[in-house]
Amino acid sequence: MAELDFEAVDILARLKAGLKNEDTRIEGSFSMDNLQAVAEELARYNSMLIQPLWDEMERRTDEVVTSGNENHYVFWAKQVEDAEGNRVIGNARAHGVRDGSGIVYLALISPSAGAPTEDVVELVKTYVETQHPVGAKPVINAAEAIEVTINGVIQLQEAASIEAIRAQAQEAVTAYLAEIALEGRGETSLNYYRIGMLIGAIEGVKEIVGYTVNSGEESLSASYNQFFSLKGLTLNASG
Numbered sequence: 001m002a003e004l005d006f007e008a009v010d011i012l013a014r015l016k017a018g019l020k021n022e023d024t025r026i027e028g029s030f031s032m033d034n035l036q037a038v039a040e041e042l043a044r045y046n047s048m049l050i051q052p053l054w055d056e057m058e059r060r061t062d063e064v065v066t067s068g069n070e071n072h073y074v075f076w077a078k079q080v081e082d083a084e085g086n087r088v089i090g091n092a093r094a095h096g097v098r099d100g101s102g103i104v105y106l107a108l109i110s111p112s113a114g115a116p117t118e119d120v121v122e123l124v125k126t127y128v129e130t131q132h133p134v135g136a137k138p139v140i141n142a143a144e145a146i147e148v149t150i151n152g153v154i155q156l157q158e159a160a161s162i163e164a165i166r167a168q169a170q171e172a173v174t175a176y177l178a179e180i181a182l183e184g185r186g187e188t189s190l191n192y193y194r195i196g197m198l199i200g201a202i203e204g205v206k207e208i209v210g211y212t213v214n215s216g217e218e219s220l221s222a223s224y225n226q227f228f229s230l231k232g233l234t235l236n237a238s239g
């Protein structure tokens with residue numbers, strides 16, 4: 001939720017500045033101008049209280065959890081903690097089979113956007129078994145990694161360091177893959193052009209001559225139980 005950007009002293013200062021007849025007013029009373037200044041400040045105060053709540057509600061519109069649906073399985077998985085009280089799941093994706101069998105597949109990734117260990121998967125299984133509706137049959141596993149290899153050639157700006165650019169590109173792409181890991185309810189798409197935008201935005205890159213993602217020049221797709229993992233990123237400077 002957004003942090004409220006006011007303090008009592010700031011509100012009082014704005015009220016004082018808004019009083020039109022401060023020097024001549026009678027103590028304990030307000031003119032119409034004074035009342036308007038107070039009303040405007042109270043309206044601003046109420047807006048600052050309410051707007052963050054509306055923003056949060058809008059953000060969570062697509063994350064509604066009702067008992068036993070796919071979102072609920074994701075919610076349960078993300079509540080699991082280890083012995084030290086640390087959350088062990090970064091994200092999850094559920095896929096219910098619509099054939100009356102009650103089977104719900106649940107794929108998991110760790111907080112670092114990797115495949116969780118078998119011990120972590122067992123922790124989640126144990127917890128979900130205490131939560132799911134009668135008749136449901138959850139099948140819970142670590143998500144599968146799709147390795148991604150990126151190769152590119154770039155033109156450098158004057159005095160730019162190719163080593164520094166490579167390091168920044170790896171960091172940016174890794175963060176992007178973590179951002180999209182098990183995002184949404186269906187397939188995950190790795191956008192080919194987003195990779196180019198990330199590399200092109202790095203300071204010192206004058207132009208991208210060309211690049212490939214897994215030897216191709218197109219976006220990649222991953223199924224409900226897969227995520228993308230950066231295997232290698234190579235950038236060379238053009239002659």
